[in-house]
Amino acid sequence: MISRLLELFIAYEEDSNVKLVIVKGKGRAFCAGGDVAAAIRDINEGTWRLGAKFYWKQFTLNYILATYRKPQVSILNGVVMGGGAGASIHGRFRVATENSVFAMPETALGLFPDVGASYFLSRLPGFFGEYLGLTGTRLDGAEMLVCGLATHFVPSERLSLLEEALCKVDSSDPAIISAVINEYSKQPYIKEKSAYHRLNVIDRCFSRRTVEEIISALERVALNKKDDWISKTIQSLKRASPTSLKISLRSIRQGRLQGVGQCLVREYRIACHVMQGKLSKDLFEGFRAILLDKDKNPKWEPSKLELVSDDMVDSYFSMMDDEDWEDLKLPARSNLPAYAIAKL
């Protein structure tokens, strides 16, 4: 699918008849993400290099979407997670609905938020990005809109009308397209139990320097008030792979300070190390526990945060010690609109 999307997007950019690109899913999901099972199979049957090839293609697609010359409108009427986010959030317009469910759930699997998530998560308000990336929390359409992951919210029953109107637009002018989507948009309400009502606590805790300190800060807050949300948050952190948590935290924080291209290059390095499995086998253990055997009881190694040293985390961000390996090379882009230039 990635190859096909790449082909299409590259063709559409050159085709002067194409003014904008609309992306939508079929059925209950927009896109639930990469086929982890297939990737693991590739790695087990072949080598991690096969998995790396897939990531190379996917990140290339992410880069092209992020720097696309024409507006992309993604209709997120359902689940949008992992790779699905990579195929949509980088685009100019993201339309959420009451059916949207967003998440970057990688740390529970021994992975880390990739597909340029270190770019887009880190640019959310305050330290919400750290919160989403480390806990894998799910957001609904209203929450996506309010934090900026979505640009518009359109009730699902108006989607076909919206699509019709967009097809009639015949313009690449983002102002015009935005105006059209606005006509079908509505202002949604954030549910009472939303994490977004807890931005104060999130900012206070997820701004701490280390994963350990983030958890201690949450535990301190939990002492003072009995709260489902806090205990759920602490739980999801305690269940995730310690290595993944530390990698993700560092990646998001570094991503905040870099352009989208640099973010993808960095994520590619980390992905290669994760797939190679030399530094840690958490990806394979996560796949086994959550997706294969489904016992939901992964035995991470190292098993505790204190056992994951800074040097170990450093290794994931370094070059691979492999003759045939090279850093992700992103395609040359030209004639970018100002809004895309600012992402470099």
Add this chain to the structure above:
Amino acid sequence: MEQQITRRTQVLTNHLLLHGEPTSLSAAPPLSSNSCLNYSPPELNEPLSFNPTDMRVYLDSHNIPDRDWLFGLITQSRLFNPKQRGHKVFFSPDYNQSMEQQREMTMKRVLYLLEKGVFQGWLTERNPDAELRKFALLEVVGIFDHSLAIKLGVHFFLWGGAIQFFGTKRHHDKWLRDTENYVVKGCFAMTELGHGSNVRGIETVTTYDSNTGEFVINTPCESAQKYWIGGAANHATHTIVFSQLNINGENQGVHALIAQIRDADGNVCPNIRIADCGHKIGLNGVDNGQIWFDNVRIPRENLLNSVADVSPDGQYLSAIKDPDQRFAAFLAPLTSGRITISASAIYTSKIGLAIAIRYSLTRRAFSVAPNGREVLLLDYPSHQRRLLPLLAKTYAMSFAGNYLKQIYVKRTPESNKLIHVLSSAFKATFTWHNMRNLQECREACGGQGLKTENLVGHLKGEYDVQSTFEGDNNVLMQQVSKALLAVYIAAKKSNKPFKGFGLEHMNNPCPVIPSQLTSSTLRCSKFQTDAFFLRERDLLNRFAAEVSQFQAQGESKEYAFILSYQLAEDLGRAYSERELLQTFIQTEATVPAGSLKNVLALLRSMYALICLEEDAAFLRYGYLSMDNAAAVRKEVTKLCSDLRPHALALVTSFGIPDAFLSPIAFNWIDANAWASV
């Protein structure tokens, strides 16, 4: 005639209707977009020959994730003056605010960082890792604002450092935690109106009253008032006071005591007078004050007694009998200030270069070919020559600064002397470089360099003080040459080989410079170190000879030294540059083979050769012939064009986030567009 009139009318009509050619009216649109300048980001036009994040590891060298964390704390808060320019947001203090507002904002930011846990362990954890993290975080603060870094420097490194190094356990227990948590706000009253560089000459006097067990601190005359005391004018509650200590009628020299100057409500304490030093050419986020002590009484325990003490009944006690040695032991711990200032100078240089070089990769002026496109600034050899050697020097200083930090955090009593000399040399060299670098970068940015928001020009005023505080650069360099002379004299006297301060090369045969300097010789590290060794060796010999000659003519040792100031200066520079070259080569050696290592080699050669070109000593004393010098000059130009393709990668490697540079480093057309106003 009629034809002429018709033709003339048509030409005029076309002008008025903006048509290129006499054609029908309905054809061409009035405006064509082709003739407008378009901004093209350097990222799209300059391929990277290496990954800048790998180079950053060598430049920042430690605590990179902690630096990124702190950058994030700043960018995710509205307290740090975010400003939207076009599609990008920049973080920089509002220098257009009044002095009072800037000081208030600075203090607010301090308290925000405190709350976020940035200062955890800055005084209560004492191991190399904690110290390195402290340095890293202070460097990041400095990238945002010099005033904020100085406020923290004064409180943690000067006040806090004095408690740590001059105080003993009772002081640590009483003050360190409260300092770390800002329960007290500290400042450092050493400098006086009449004495800055010569600390030993300060006039504040402290006596001891054995009846009450109190010290009495007094400002006996106006020249003795404390001056430039950062933090004193508005916020500080406590201060370290440096004062002559008179015990039983005998002056025991300069000592340090703790005095409270404000109560917890912010009211100035009795017998203390404070005035505001007023508006400065920069650093107006720091509230510098003047302080007078009117027989202020403090408990005996407030004497910082790690080196000397006064017993309850008024006896002066010190393990170090020699007052010179005692004073030196006293001042030794203040080295950390010189180290943080050196580092801050380098990061500021990096900001200037990142802005100027990025700008020069997108700004065009004049065409070379007729009707050709205008040429990018950095494609001009002259523009390259202005910026790329400065880039090489900044890289050299970055590596050397890291080396200095490492030996500092692992310091031993034996290494203290080296640290003192090296930090003095580097502080002078790096801060002078910073000012020169900022000026060149400002000019390279043309008119845009005059806008405060573009940073590069404004930083000149902010950082000018660096060549003066924590040791006047000229005085520091004199101290360096004095130290080298002492090593020389000791070696000659004892007839032993040279040892210490990297002078071991004096024990080898004198290096020889080949008469023909080919490109490959010029780029060879052995030739480069030989040239630097030769200069240092010869200058040290000459300097020692001149000093001893003056002494032979009857001058005192001190005065002979003063008279030989020119050679002293040359020698100080030679020592500094030789240390810089050596650390560069050492760093280069740790890099695995590949494109990164190759680029570092180019930079190292650029560093060495630009020193050869700029220091008149090489020609004056004949280390290089005129032919040699011509070859060096030519090679510098070649190196400029060799480095040109790596310019973007080299400044990206600084790891300074876009938000801390300025609009001209990015889409300056979009930033200034009407839609962005």
